Amino acid sequence: MANKPVFFDATGRRAFGASIVGWMAMIISLVLGAAFVASLLTVPTAAPLRLPGRMTGVVIHDLEKKAQAPALVRSAERLAMEARNRREEVARLRRERNERGLRIRPLSAILKPQANRALAAAFYPTWPTADASYPSLLRALPKLDWVMPTWLALQGPDLDLKSTFDPRFLADVRNKKANLAVIPVVQNATLGKWDGPGLIGLLKDPKRSAVLIAQIDGFLARYKLQGVTVDFEEVPANGHAVVQDFLKRLSATFAPHGWIVVMAVPFDDDDMPYAAYSRIVDYMLLMAYDQHD
Numbered sequence: 001m002a003n004k005p006v007f008f009d010a011t012g013r014r015a016f017g018a019s020i021v022g023w024m025a026m027i028i029s030l031v032l033g034a035a036f037v038a039s040l041l042t043v044p045t046a047a048p049l050r051l052p053g054r055m056t057g058v059v060i061h062d063l064e065k066k067a068q069a070p071a072l073v074r075s076a077e078r079l080a081m082e083a084r085n086r087r088e089e090v091a092r093l094r095r096e097r098n099e100r101g102l103r104i105r106p107l108s109a110i111l112k113p114q115a116n117r118a119l120a121a122a123f124y125p126t127w128p129t130a131d132a133s134y135p136s137l138l139r140a141l142p143k144l145d146w147v148m149p150t151w152l153a154l155q156g157p158d159l160d161l162k163s164t165f166d167p168r169f170l171a172d173v174r175n176k177k178a179n180l181a182v183i184p185v186v187q188n189a190t191l192g193k194w195d196g197p198g199l200i201g202l203l204k205d206p207k208r209s210a211v212l213i214a215q216i217d218g219f220l221a222r223y224k225l226q227g228v229t230v231d232f233e234e235v236p237a238n239g240h241a242v243v244q245d246f247l248k249r250l251s252a253t254f255a256p257h258g259w260i261v262v263m264a265v266p267f268d269d270d271d272m273p274y275a276a277y278s279r280i281v282d283y284m285l286l287m288a289y290d291q292h293d
Helices: 013-042 060-066 070-100 128-143 167-176 196-204 206-223 237-257 274-278
Strands: 121-124 146-149 152-155 160-163 185-187 227-231 260-266 283-287
Touching (some): 121 128, 128 167, 196 206, 196 237, 206 237, 227 237, 237 274, 260 274
Parallel strands (some): 121 146, 260 283
Antiparallel strands (some): 152 160
């Protein structure tokens, strides 16, 4: 057996070929590595994956089965319903304010509903035969929030505004309860007889109705009162739109002063558009007090 290695190449050609293959492999590896790094740096962002199909609503009943605490689902559902109801209420109030064409006016504390009870309000008739009721009124004052004296009336053939203002009454009220709201009543009555047709004729006349609004405005400002109670009765069925237009203008005039419009309405009248009036005035006062009817 020969003493030289089996793979020994004395010419060196085999070693030269192996080194060439090695260098080529290294160069190819470097090129591929550089290309890979470059692809990471320059690859564009892929568009979001869009799968076919459509979104479907969550079925609360199925969700409750899967939830570990179903009570939380019901609580969330209730909160969502309350939020939706609040949004609908805000939208309704905004829509009604737009219909009225009036800006919001903050009410003083004596005009707002009470936190834990209803407002206590009392009419006070000022005709001569009502003098006997004055001591009763003074006794009731500590329990009242509003008092509504019948000081204003549309009387005569032209329904001119007449006043039976009683300075003694106002002085006594303010001495005994300074924070009592005094909201006088204006009525379309002459000697106890209601004049509905005459009222509509007055309110339809732009000049005469503007004078009436100015007179009521001046009366409240002169005596520092808090608003007016409108007691228009026996209004013809086709005359309510006229009354509503008048009340809108009256309320808009009152807005800068913070005064209110209270409307006395009958207890049960099929021809009375209660909802329409409620969107115009600040309070509707249901006349469910007649002891004879």
